[in-house]
Amino acid sequence: MPTKKPGPSVKDDELYEKLRDEGNSKEKSARIANAAAHSSRSDVSHRGGKSPSYDDWTKDDLYRRAADIGIRGRSSMSKAELITALRNH
Known part of the structure; x- marks a missing residue:
């Protein structure tokens, strides 16, 4: 259990x-944690994939x-920097 809320x-x-602890931003961590709370944690990772890869974007x-x-x-x-920033946000 976390030591602080x-x-x-x-x-x-x-x-x-x-x-x-893995180094994710507060925003990204909250977004993933909240998505997992609405369903099972394993379902969260299977929802994406409908958008083309950032490499294909202009x-x-x-x-x-x-x-x-x-x-x-x-x-x-x-x-390349935009792609990295978007992926890590």
Whole structure:
């Protein structure tokens, strides 16, 4: 059991803390933990895959997606850097 509660918006504290320990951002950890709380943890990893790979997106599309989710420094990023930032967000 986690030693501290991350906050009332996080539905699965244990998974959240595990993801944070792995180095994930607070936002990403909360998003995954909450998705897992609404179903089984194993189902969460099987839901994705409907969008094409970021490698197939244009730089403009990657930039717009980065803007939508608030990635800082996106204006000076290359396509490869945008892909990395999006994958790690």
